[in-house]
Amino acid sequence: MSERVLEVEGLVVTFPGDTGRTAVVDHVDLTLDAGEALALVGESGCGKSMTALSLLRLVPKPGRIEAGRIQIAGQDVLTLPIPALRSLRGRGAAMVFQEPMTSLNPVLTVGAQVVEAIRLHERVGANAARRRAAELFAHVGIPDPEARLDAYPHQLSGGMKQRAMIAIALAARPKLLIADEPTTALDVTIQAQILDLLRDLRRDSGMALLLITHDLGIVNEVADRVAVMYAGQLVETGSRELVLGAARHPYTQGLLRSIPALAPRGARLSEIPGSVPSAGAWPSGCRFHPRCPRAFEPCPRIDPGWTELRAGQRARCHAVAKEEAS
Amino acid sequence: MLAYLARRLAWGVVTVIGVLLFLFVLFFTLATPDDIARKAVGEKAPQAVLDQWKLNHGYDKPRFWNPESPGDTMLAEHFRRMLTFDFGNSDADDTPIGARLRSGAGPSLAFTLPLFVAGLALGISLSLFVAFFRDTYIDRMGTVLAVLAMSVSMLLYIIGVQFLLGKLLRWFPISGFDYSPDVMIRFLAMPVIVGLLAGIGGDLRFFRTVFVEESGRDYVRTARAKGCGEGRIMGRHVLRNSLIPILTNVVMAIPFLFTGSLLLESFFGIPGLGSITVDAVNANDFATLRVVVYIDSLLFIAGQIATDFSYTLADPRVRFG
Amino acid sequence: MPLHIWINGAVALFVLGAAVATWRLRRNALWREAGRELWRRRPLALAFVALYSALALCDSISWIDAEGTGVREPRSLLVRAFPVDFQEASYSAPLADVEFYGGQPLQHPGAHWLGTDILGRDVLLQALRGARVALLVGGLTSLIAIPLALLFGVAAGYRGGWLDDLVLFLISVLFAMPGLLLLIALIMALGRGPVQVCVALGVTGWVSFARLARGETLKLRELDYVQAARALGVSELRIIVRHVVPNLMHLVVITFVLMFSSLVLTEAVLAWLGLGIDGSWGQMIDRARDELSRDPIIWWNLTAASAALFGLILAVNLVGDAVRDILDPRTLRERA
Numbered sequence: 001m002s003e004r005v006l007e008v009e010g011l012v013v014t015f016p017g018d019t020g021r022t023a024v025v026d027h028v029d030l031t032l033d034a035g036e037a038l039a040l041v042g043e044s045g046c047g048k049s050m051t052a053l054s055l056l057r058l059v060p061k062p063g064r065i066e067a068g069r070i071q072i073a074g075q076d077v078l079t080l081p082i083p084a085l086r087s088l089r090g091r092g093a094a095m096v097f098q099e100p101m102t103s104l105n106p107v108l109t110v111g112a113q114v115v116e117a118i119r120l121h122e123r124v125g126a127n128a129a130r131r132r133a134a135e136l137f138a139h140v141g142i143p144d145p146e147a148r149l150d151a152y153p154h155q156l157s158g159g160m161k162q163r164a165m166i167a168i169a170l171a172a173r174p175k176l177l178i179a180d181e182p183t184t185a186l187d188v189t190i191q192a193q194i195l196d197l198l199r200d201l202r203r204d205s206g207m208a209l210l211l212i213t214h215d216l217g218i219v220n221e222v223a224d225r226v227a228v229m230y231a232g233q234l235v236e237t238g239s240r241e242l243v244l245g246a247a248r249h250p251y252t253q254g255l256l257r258s259i260p261a262l263a264p265r266g267a268r269l270s271e272i273p274g275s276v277p278s279a280g281a282w283p284s285g286c287r288f289h290p291r292c293p294r295a296f297e298p299c300p301r302i303d304p305g306w307t308e309l310r311a312g313q314r315a316r317c318h319a320v321a322k323e324e325a326s
Numbered sequence: 327m328l329a330y331l332a333r334r335l336a337w338g339v340v341t342v343i344g345v346l347l348f349l350f351v352l353f354f355t356l357a358t359p360d361d362i363a364r365k366a367v368g369e370k371a372p373q374a375v376l377d378q379w380k381l382n383h384g385y386d387k388p389r390f391w392n393p394e395s396p397g398d399t400m401l402a403e404h405f406r407r408m409l410t411f412d413f414g415n416s417d418a419d420d421t422p423i424g425a426r427l428r429s430g431a432g433p434s435l436a437f438t439l440p441l442f443v444a445g446l447a448l449g450i451s452l453s454l455f456v457a458f459f460r461d462t463y464i465d466r467m468g469t470v471l472a473v474l475a476m477s478v479s480m481l482l483y484i485i486g487v488q489f490l491l492g493k494l495l496r497w498f499p500i501s502g503f504d505y506s507p508d509v510m511i512r513f514l515a516m517p518v519i520v521g522l523l524a525g526i527g528g529d530l531r532f533f534r535t536v537f538v539e540e541s542g543r544d545y546v547r548t549a550r551a552k553g554c555g556e557g558r559i560m561g562r563h564v565l566r567n568s569l570i571p572i573l574t575n576v577v578m579a580i581p582f583l584f585t586g587s588l589l590l591e592s593f594f595g596i597p598g599l600g601s602i603t604v605d606a607v608n609a610n611d612f613a614t615l616r617v618v619v620y621i622d623s624l625l626f627i628a629g630q631i632a633t634d635f636s637y638t639l640a641d642p643r644v645r646f647g
Numbered sequence: 648m649p650l651h652i653w654i655n656g657a658v659a660l661f662v663l664g665a666a667v668a669t670w671r672l673r674r675n676a677l678w679r680e681a682g683r684e685l686w687r688r689r690p691l692a693l694a695f696v697a698l699y700s701a702l703a704l705c706d707s708i709s710w711i712d713a714e715g716t717g718v719r720e721p722r723s724l725l726v727r728a729f730p731v732d733f734q735e736a737s738y739s740a741p742l743a744d745v746e747f748y749g750g751q752p753l754q755h756p757g758a759h760w761l762g763t764d765i766l767g768r769d770v771l772l773q774a775l776r777g778a779r780v781a782l783l784v785g786g787l788t789s790l791i792a793i794p795l796a797l798l799f800g801v802a803a804g805y806r807g808g809w810l811d812d813l814v815l816f817l818i819s820v821l822f823a824m825p826g827l828l829l830l831i832a833l834i835m836a837l838g839r840g841p842v843q844v845c846v847a848l849g850v851t852g853w854v855s856f857a858r859l860a861r862g863e864t865l866k867l868r869e870l871d872y873v874q875a876a877r878a879l880g881v882s883e884l885r886i887i888v889r890h891v892v893p894n895l896m897h898l899v900v901i902t903f904v905l906m907f908s909s910l911v912l913t914e915a916v917l918a919w920l921g922l923g924i925d926g927s928w929g930q931m932i933d934r935a936r937d938e939l940s941r942d943p944i945i946w947w948n949l950t951a952a953s954a955a956l957f958g959l960i961l962a963v964n965l966v967g968d969a970v971r972d973i974l975d976p977r978t979l980r981e982r983a
Contacts, residue, residue: 058551061461082555090553097551102544107566107642117552152642168552337819344820352832473968477908477961479915481932482953489939588827589916607831607920615832622825630823 006032011068039223094169100161111149117171159190238313418609434598453533475527501595581625695962735767791849796856804864
C-alpha cells in the first residue's frame with residue numbers, strides 16, 4: 001500500500017476584488033500517493049496555479065488561504081510553524097515553475113543555486129555539496145555537468161535551464177514534485193525531453209508528481225490520474241483512461257472535442273461557445289451552465305455536487321447525476 | 327567589451343569638446359571682454375586700464391578668427407589651455423587657479439567622503455529594513471518620513487542644524503575648518519549630518535523601490551520554494567540583484583566627492599572647491615568659474631564611463647552576454 | 648503699456664487656456680478617470696496646491712486706483728486684502744503692539760499676525776506673495792522646458808539619423824555640465840530679472856525630459872498603428888502630432904509635477920546666492936538667516952517663509968507621487 005503523499009481537503013484561496021474577496025480556488029480536494037502522477041488540468045484563470053502555490057503556502061499577497069486542510073507527507077502544512085515550513089519546502093515537496101529564465105536568479109551561477117538548495121536542508125560542506133550538485137545535473141541529463149555548474153542562467157538554453165530548475169527541486173529528495181506548466185515555455189522537442197525526464201525520475205525514486213497543465217496531450221503522456229478544473233472548482237476527476245477516454249462532464253468533453261488534431265480535416269473546429277468567466281463574476285448555480293450544451297432546469301440555480309461514477313471517476317454535473325440516477 | 331569601452335571613451339572625448347565649445351560661447355559671447363574687465367577693475371575705469379587688463383588676461387585677441395595669424399584667437403587659446411590643464415590666473419585676485427583648486431580638493435574630500443560612505447550605508451540598510459517589512463505600517467511610516475524629508479529645502483536643514491546643534495546645544499562649532507584630524511572631525515560633524523538628512527529621503531525612496539521591485543520577481547518565489555528564509559532572500563538574492571541599478575547611481579556620485587557642495591562648504595566655512603566656486607561667483611571671476619565648470623564636466627563624463635564599466639562588471643548578463 | 652497691464656493680460660490668457668485644456672481633457676474618459684482617482688487619493692494635498700495657486704492668481708492681478716484716490720502704484724488683489732500702508736518702521740513680533748527693539752508703538756498694533764521684518768513689512772503678506780513667485784518659477788519654467796524637450800526629443804527619436812546624433816550630442820554636453828553652476832553662469836550673463844531666471848532654469852532643465860521623450864518616441868515609432876499610418880502615406884508631421892505626442896502626455900504631466908518642486912527648491916538656493924527672483928521665499932529665508940544670531944532671536948519671518956515653502960513642496964510632492972502612480976503606463980494599460 002503506497003503511502004499517501006498529498007492530501008488536500010476543501011482548499012479555499014481568496015483574492016480581494018471589487019466586491020470583497022472572491023475565492024479563486026473554491027473547495028478543492030486532491031489526493032496523491034507515492035509514485036503517482038496527477039495532472040491538474042484547466043484553462044488560464046481557472047485557479048490551478050493558485051492551488052499548486054498554496055500547497056507550500058506560496059500564495060502571493062494579497063491572496064490568502066482562507067480554509068481547508070493540506071497534508072504533505074503526513075504534515076499539516078497550514079498549521080506548520082515557519083521554520084518547519086521552510087524545512088518542508090524542498091524536502092517534503094518541491095516546486096518547478098513555468099518560466100525558467102525568470103525563475104532562476106540571473107546573478108548567481110546555476111551551480112550556486114543548486115548548492116544553496118542542498119545546503120538549506122543538509123549539513124554538508126561546500127565541496128560535498130558541489131559534488132552532489134554535479135551528480136544532480138548529470139541525473140537530470142545536463143551534459144558536461146561539472147563545467148555547467150559555473151554557468152549563469154542566461155548562458156543556458158531553455159531546456160537546460162528547466163533541467164537546472166528540476167535539479168534544484170530534487171536537491172533535498174522531495175517526496176512530491178509540483179510542476180506548474182513546466183514545458184509551456186519550451187519548444188515541442190524539448191518538451192518531450194523534459195516530460196521523459198520527469199517520468200524517469202519518478203520511476204527511479206518513487207516520487208509523486210503533481211503536474212499543472214492546460215495541454216491535454218501532456219496529460220495523456222504523463223498522468224496516472226486527472227483532475228479537471230473550471231472557474232475555481234474541480235469538475236471531474238478520475239483515472240487518465242476514464243477521464244480522457246470516457247469523459248462525462250460537458251466541459252471535459254468540450255475540451256477533448258476542441259483539440260484540432262482529433263478533428264477531421266476541413267471540418268469546422270469544435271469550440272466551447274463563450275469565454276471563461278473572470279473571478280468574482282462567476283455565474284450562479286453551476287459555473288459552466290452558460291456555455292454548456294446540456295444545461296437544463298437546475299443548472300442556473302443549484303451548484304451541482306459530486307456524482308460518483310465507476311472506478312473512482314466522479315463528475316460534478318446535474319446532467320450526469322440525472323443519467324446515473326436513471 | 328573592449329570595443330564598447332573604446333566607443334564610450336570616444337564619445338566622452340567628443341562630449342568634452344562640445345563642453346569646451348559651449349563654455350566658450352557662454353563665457354565669451356554672452357559677456358563681452360570689456361564687461362568682464364570692467365567688473366574686475368571697476369565700473370569707472372578708463373579704457374586704457376581696461377585694455378591693459380584685457381591684455382594681461384588674454385581677453386584682447388579676436389574671438390574666432392584672426393586674419394593676421396590664424397590660430398591666435400581666444401577660441402584656440404581657450405581650447406589649448408583647458409586641454410593642457412594650464413588654467414592661468416583668476417580674474418579676481420590674479421592667483422593661479424590650478425594651485426587654488428588643488429588646495430581645495432583636500433577639504434572637500436574630507437567631508438564628502440565620510441558623507442558618501444555613511445549616506446550609502448544608512449540608505450541601503452534603512453531601505454532593506456523598510457522593504458523587508460513592505461506593506462506594513464513600518465513601510466508606510468518610512469515612506470511618509472521620506473517624503474517629508476525630501477520636501478525640506480537644504481537651506482532649512484543647514485540653518486536648522488546650525489541653530490540647534492551649534493547655537494542652542496553647542497555640541498559643535500558653527501563653522502570653520504582645521505587641517506589637524508582630531509579637530510577637523512568637530513568641524514565636519516555638522517555638514518555631514520546636514521548632508522545625511524538632506525539625502526536620506528530621496529535615497530530611501532529610490533533604494534526601497536529597487537528592493538521592492540526585485541522582491542516581486544520570479545526567482546524570489548523559487549528561492550522561497552526551496553526553503554530560503556525571508557532574511558536570506560533579502561540579504562542574498564534581492565540585494566545582489568538590486569546592486570546593479572544601485573551601483574549605477576553610486577558610481578556616478580564618486581566624481582562629485584571632489585567638487586564638494588556649494589551650500590555646505592559656504593555655510594560651514596570649509597575651504598573646499600565648493601566655497602572657491604561661491605567666491606568666484608560673488609567676485610564675478612569668470613576665469614575661475616570657467617575652469618570649475620570644465621573640471622566638473624570632465625569628472626561627470628569620467629563618472630558616466632566608469633558607471634558603464636562597473637555595470638558590465640556587476641551584471642553577468644552583460645559581462646558574459 | 649505699463650507692466651502690470653501685460654501681466655494681467657497674461658494671467659487672463661493663462662486662465663482661459665487652462666479652462667479650454669480642462670474642457671478638452673474632460674471629454675477623454677481616461678483623463679477624467681485619472682482626475683477622479685487623483686482627487687480620491689490626495690484631496691488634502693490637491694486642496695493645498697489649489698490654495699497656493701489661488702494666492703498666486705490673486706497676487707498677479709493688479710491695477711492702479713482711480714485718479715485722485717488711493718496709491719499711485721498698481722496694487723494686486725492680494726495686497727488690497729491688507730490695509731493700505733501696512734508698513735511699520737522696523738521689527739515687531741507677531742500680534743505685538745510695539746516694536747521689537749525699542750518698544751515704539753506700531754501704526755497697526757496687533758494687526759500683524761506674523762510680525763514684521765527689518766523694514767517693517769508685514770511677514771504674512773510677504774509669505775503669501777511668495778506663492779506667486781514660486782508658481783511662476785515652477786509654471787513658466789516648465790512652459791519653456793517641456794515644449795523644448797518635446798521638440799528636440801520627439802524630432803530626434805522619430806527622425807533618427809544625423810538629427811538624432813546631433814540632439815544626443817547636445818544633450819550629453821548639457822547634461823555633463825554641473826546644473827547649478829550653469830544656472831549661475833547663465834543668470835550672470837542674462838541678467839537677474841524673473842523672466843531671465845526662468846529662461847535659465849528652463850534651458851538647463853529640459854535635458855532629462857528630452858531624453859525620456861526621445862526614448863518613448865523610439866518605442867512609439869515601432870508600434871503597429873504608427874507603421875500602418877506610415878504605410879498609408881500619412882504625413883510625418885501629422886503622425887507625430889496625432890499619434891506620438893498624445894501618447895507622451897502622461898509623461899508630460901508626471902514630469903511637470905515632479906520638476907515643479909525641484910525648480911522651486913533650486914530657486915531658493917539661487918536666492919541665497921543673490922541670483923533669485925525678488926519676493927521669493929528663498930529670498931526671505933536668505934534675509935532671515937542672520938536674525939537667528941540676534942538676541943533675543945527673531946524667528947517669525949524665517950518660520951513663515953520656511954513653512955510656506957515646505958507646505959507647497961510637500962503638497963506638490965504628494966500630488967506628484969499620486970500622479971505618477973495613476974499615470975504609470977502599466978496601470979494605464981490595465982485600465983484601458
